[in-house]
Amino acid sequence: MTKIAAIVGGGVIGGGWAARFALMGWNVQVFDPDPEAKRKISEVMAGAERALPMLYEAPLRARGKISFHQTIAEAVSGAQYVQESVPERLELKQKVYAELQAHCSEDVVLASSTSGFKPSELQEGAARPGQIIVAHPFNPVYLLPLAELVPGVNGAPETVEKAREILIDIGMYPLHVKAEIDAHIADRFLEAVWREALWLVKDGIATTEEIDDAIRYGFGLRWAQMGLFETYRVAGGEAGMKHFMAQFGPALKWPWTKLMDVPEFNEELVDLIAGQSDAQSGHMSIRELERLRDDNLVAILRALKGQNAGAGKLIADHDATLRAPLGGEVPLVTVRRTVPVDWTDVNGHMNEGRYGQVFSDASEELMFHVGADRDYIAAGNSYFTAETGVKYVLETHAGEGFYVETRVALGQGKKLRLLHEMKRAKDDALLATCDQFLLHVSLETRKSCPPLPQVLQAVEALAAKHAD
Structure with a gap:
């Protein structure tokens, strides 16, 4: 089933929600009477499209479509989740919810971005008060994961649970606020x-x-x-x-x-x-400040991710859900990701040490593919890199998407030779190559030894498949 989110109100917060949903694979339908809404959301989307993928090692899902609609009825058609982000005027919000409930089914989540109003105030006079809850985010919504989930005393448990699952799906942290209170927490x-x-x-x-x-x-x-x-x-x-x-x-x-x-x-x-x-x-212009803010947040969140702490642990866990096993193509696409801002040097392009990390990640993915995974390593066996030769072809910059194609040039006994090509995602331009030679070792003796039979068989099969 196609995942569809409706965004009612496309300002700073609504635009951030639209970007977060779209970059996590949801189609987004926007209603905002502002004639500049499309331009404003497009600018927010450009910033989000650059920044959010930097947080992840895995590629994000295929980007969803963002469409703009003339009426609320059109915007909510087919949506499973609606996020309201209209101005903070209670009578306006209540009017919007009356129209939303007139045009959507009972099982749709109706969530408000309000920072001040309590759910009971939004639910007052509604046809189905249990359908309306608060999901209060923080700017920029596409990077900061917190959403205060406040159902109030009238919020239906099934609505809360559905909202929680959807927010987790798009990489957010739904903090369930069980009591109503002005301004939440x-x-x-x-x-x-x-x-x-x-x-x-x-x-x-x-x-x-x-x-x-x-x-x-x-x-x-x-x-x-x-x-x-x-x-x-x-x-x-x-x-x-x-x-x-x-x-x-x-x-x-x-x-x-x-x-x-x-x-x-x-x-x-x-x-x-x-x-x-x-x-x-x-x-500095607002767009320059936003970019500086986003780059700093990415660097801080990635540092926390490396320590598996705070919001970084949330991103690491979500990253794991986006990773997919390698396929059977030749060559194998072992890495597909975006260059993070903390990978660049004083020249503004990717630091040469990070190329080593990219190709190390590529060989690790191939190791897992042939069965030399974490359990295999925990049992005392692994592949160690003995020699690498890296050639830098073109500059690589922060925010650029890339992928790595890997071929098994030699898979014989304890020897494994891999040829990697790093390519830019938007035009397939060759960015760098790596010739990597590995030896299988015993982690107990720290000396080379033959792989276990199942791994050796998988490596030899890949070598034969990649022989040409």
């Missing part, structure tokens, strides 16, 4: 920090740039991997959280913050904040 933290930041600027204590520096050079890096409570548990030392609470708990009574007091939101404060923000970042 994450935005309550952001509101507290934002409120305090406004006071610091208004009172002349810090500029917008100094506040951002305090976050990005300090606790923001810890929060990215550990969150709040785990960070403070570590701060408690060997005695743990109890010690931290005992040591810093009394400080909660000190008048450090102004969380319950709001500065007067007048033109003077707006001009002050806007002026400092212009001085800080006005030399």
Whole structure:
């Protein structure tokens, strides 16, 4: 069955949802009365198409189609999931849900991106209140995996479960918020920090740039991997959280913050904040800032992925679901992926060391294909690279898709010789080649030895098939 998602409201958040769904293989049907919606979503899609594949070792699914429709009825036709991202006006959202329920079946998920309204407020007066839930994302939706899934007391369990499965399918982390609360969970933290930041600027204590520096050079890096409570548990030392609470708990009574007091939101404060923000970042366009943000997020998320921690573990687990076993083609396509931003050097192209990783990944895929997999290695056998010769033909840049074709030139006894060709995906241009010679070894003696019979048979069969 074709997977179809409907996006109602194609602004920054709606466009991010459209990109996430489309890049994960869903067809996307958009309704937005803004005559610029198609252009805006196309620009968001361009950024997402460059950034999201960098997170994965496996190729993403075939990109879904994005289509634009004149009415809500057309946009939701055939959809299994609807994401509403219209402006934050309750009467507008309720009107949209009345129209949605008039044109879609009962088993369709109707989810809202709202950051402020509770599900019960959205469900008020609806024909089928249990069908409406909140799935609150974070910008950029195509990179940040969190979606606060809030059904409220009226949300139907089957709707929640279906939404959860769909969000996981597109690589997101559905955080099930079981109680209704204004601003859900994450935005309550952001509101507290934002409120305090406004006071610091208004009172002349810090500029917008100094506040951002305090976050990005300090606790923001810890929060990215550990969150709040785990960070403070570590701060408690060997005695743990109890010690931290005992040591810093009394400080909660000190008048450090102004969380319950709001500065007067007048033109003077707006001009002050806007002026400092212009001085800080006005030399870059919004698209340039978005690209910088995306590149930084990719690098941070890939670092976490390498450590199997935080959001990186989620991406690693999702990556595994996208990997497919090698086929029987000649030559074998052993790698198909996108160059991540953290693979480039000062010249702006792929670092030469990463070519070694690409060809190492290619040989590993072939090893798994012939049965020399993780279980085989755990039992004490493997192939070790004895010699490689790499030739660099064309430059390779961040965001470029590529694939590797691998031929078995020699598969005899303990000897395995592989010929790899790395090619650009969009035009099949040859980027680099590698001649790789491997020896089968015993991990117990660390010396060469013949492969086990089933592996040797598979290698010899491939060598015969690739002989020409």
